[in-house]
Amino acid sequence: MTETTGATTQDYETSPREGSVGRTAAGNIIKVVDPDTGKLLGCREAGEVCVKGAVLFQGYIGILPNTLFDDEGFYKTGDIAYYDEDGYFYIVDRIKELIKYNAWQVSPSELEALLLQHAHIKDVGVVGAPDPKAGELPTAFVVKQPNSIITETEIVDYVKSKVASWKHLRGGVIFVNEIPKNPSGKILRRKLKQL
Incomplete structure (x- = not known):
């Protein structure tokens, strides 16, 4: 450091x-x-x-x-x-990357690591979607594996079965072709939030 x-x-x-x-x-x-x-x-x-x-x-x-x-x-x-x-x-x-859902702090990288274990997910980025009551809602941007037909509901249920209630994908799942990253491979969360 x-x-x-x-x-x-x-x-x-x-x-x-x-x-x-x-x-x-x-x-x-x-x-x-x-x-x-x-x-x-x-x-x-x-x-x-x-x-x-x-x-x-x-x-x-x-x-x-x-x-x-x-x-x-x-x-x-x-x-x-x-x-x-x-x-x-x-x-x-x-x-600065933590999602603040009500009084809870949600780690995007924890949810990303979990989602990357799913056989139908090729890449993922998680950010907080603004919400007037809760502060932010965990939202996943997902790149599917080729020929995968996985649905938003299946991904939301998968996360629900693995984590505490405050970490659920209440902001939903958005399917994208690629996750924006910088040259060193770090997810550009600002760009995901713009989406």
């Missing part, structure tokens, strides 16, 4: 843990907090990653420090992650 002038986490093991970005690198202190309340979270509770250390930068010119740092001097990364019992961290999403 640039703001820590180097690695925030590091994998010290010869056989890395699948999906993990490692444990806290020397010189850093990492905590995971609820992004809305700032409450410290425990093991396997996903929240915002906050970092502190001797090599941490002091801020960006023209941006007030209290927008970047908490009251204890931890840099608020904007990453959502959790750690396991052995201190290994797992990145879940970015705060």
Whole structure:
């Protein structure tokens, strides 16, 4: 991470843990907090990653420090992650990409990973569709596998059977020919929201 002038986490093991970005690198202190309340979270509770250390930068010119740092001097990364019992961290999403359905936060990447397991789905992007009562409704943009005849209802029911109620695709499913991505393969959610 640039703001820590180097690695925030590091994998010290010869056989890395699948999906993990490692444990806290020397010189850093990492905590995971609820992004809305700032409450410290425990093991396997996903929240915002906050970092502190001797090599941490002091801020960006023209941006007030209290927008970047908490009251204890931890840099608020904007990453959502959790750690396991052995201190290994797992990145879940970015705060700005989270869908806010009522009081719940829904991770688009979690739903995308689930949908990509379906045999009839070639590619997918999930965003929040604006809703005046709920805030945002999870909505899936789906590229079908060639010759697939899967329906919106089948996809909605598939997700319903696998996740908590607040993660259901209440915004529905929109079939598209391709998911817009940047050259490095990152989904361009802004373009999906425009659709």
